[in-house]
Amino acid sequence: MKPMIFLAKPIPEVGMKLLQAAGEVKTGIARGTLFPDDLATRAGGCTGMLVTPAEPISEAILQKLPTLKGISNFGVGYNHIDVAACTRRGIGVANTPDVLTAATAEVAWALILACARRVVEGDRLMRSGKWAGWEPMDFLASPVVGKTLGIVGAGRIGSCVAKMAAGFDMPIRYTARSPKPEIEMHLGARRVDLPNLLANADFVSLHVPLSTETRHLIGERELAMMKRSAFIINTARGPLIDEQALVNAVRDKRIAGCGLDVYENEPSLTPGLIDFPNVVLLPHVGSGTLETREKMAVMAADNLVAMLQGHRPPHCVNPEVYDQPRI
Ligand code: NAP
Secondary structure (H helix, E strand, O other), X not given: XXXXXXXXXXXXXXXXXXXXXXXXXXXXXXXXXXXXHHHHHHOOOOOEEEEOOOOOEOHHHHHXXXXXXXXXXXXXXXXXXXXXXXXXXXXXXXXXXXXOHHHHHHHHHHHHHXXXXXXXXXXXXXXXXXXXXXXXXXXXXXXXXXXXXXXXXXXXXHHHHHHHHHHHOOOEEEEOOOOOHHHHHHHOOEEXXXXXXXXXXXXXXXXXXXXXXXXXXXXXXXXXXXXXXXXXXXXXXXXXXXXXXXXXXXXXXXXXXXXXXXXXXXXXXXXXXXXXXXXXXXXXXXXXXHHHHHHHHHHHHHHHHHHHOOOOOOOEOOOHHHXXXXX
C-alpha cells in the first residue's frame, strides 16, 4: 500500500509529481490559513507531511499523528516546527537551504534600495497624479554607495547580501556565532558584536534564524543604539524585532525607516506600521521566484521521499533521529 502524504498547500508541479510517484497525496487547502486543529484532522493517518512556514507544528499536533515518520519543510527556516518533540518521537525533519539564498538576498537589497531612495513613496506620488515636475529640493534621499552595511547573522543569506554590496563600495560589519574568513578576506568584512554593529551601520540587515535566543533580538534598547539616519531591514523572521518598539522608533524619528518582508504576527501587522512613508512592506516574498520555488519543491519532495523510505533526508535538521536504532 502507498504511504499517505499530507501536503499542506500545493507546491510547484515538479515537486507534486515526485510526491505523487511516492505516495497517495492529500492536499490540506488551496490557499489561506490552515488552522492547527484542521491540519491535524486533515493529516490524520499520514506517514509524511510537507508544510510551509505558515503551518506551525506543535507537540499537540504530533500527538494526533502517530503514524508520522517525517516532516519536510518548504523553506529553510524551521522555527515553526517543534523539532525537539519530533526528535523525541523519531520523526525526521528536513528543510530547503541554499536554493533560496540568492532570491532572499535580492529581496533584502530591494528593500535597502527602496528605503534609501524612497522608491515606494515616489511611485505613490506618480500614481496620485500630483507630481508637478522636477524640483531641486524634492525627494531628497539617503545615498547607499560608501555607506556601512551591518549584517546580523552572516550565514548563507547574510553572506550573500554582503557579496552583493561589492558594487556599492560599502564597508561591512557582521555578527555570527563563528568567524566567516571568506567574507573577511574577499570583502574586508569585520566581525563585531551587535552593539558595535548597530552603532555604526547605516543599513542593518537581519539574517539570523528565529529561536528562543533570537526572539526580540532587536527591541527598544537595540533600536536606540542605531544612528538616527540608519534603516533596519528584516527578511529573516518577524519576531526577531519587537514590532511595537519598531513602530515607536519610526514614529519618534529615532531611526530613518525600515524595510520588512516578515512580521511578528503574520499575516497581521502591528497598528501604526502602515502609517509611515519611510516604512516599506513586502508580503513575505523572500524566496518568491518561480525558479527558486521549483528548486525548493524538488528539494522538499526528495527530502520527504527519503524519510518515507526510512532514510536520513539530504537536508536533515535532526540527524540524530537516523543515528538511533529504529523501534
Ligand atoms: P544560516 O546559513 O543558518 O545563517 C544564520 C546565521 O545566523 C549564521 O551566521 C549563524 O551563525 C547566525 N546565528 C544563528 N543563531 C544565532 C544566535 N542565536 N545568535 C546570533 N547569531 C546566530 O541561515 P540562512 O540560510 O542564511 O537563513 C537565515 C534565515 O532567513 C532563516 O532561518 C529563515 O528564517 C530566513 N529566511 C526568510 C526568507 C523569506 O522568505 N523572507 C527566505 C529564506 C530564509 P553561525 O554561522 O556562526 O552559526
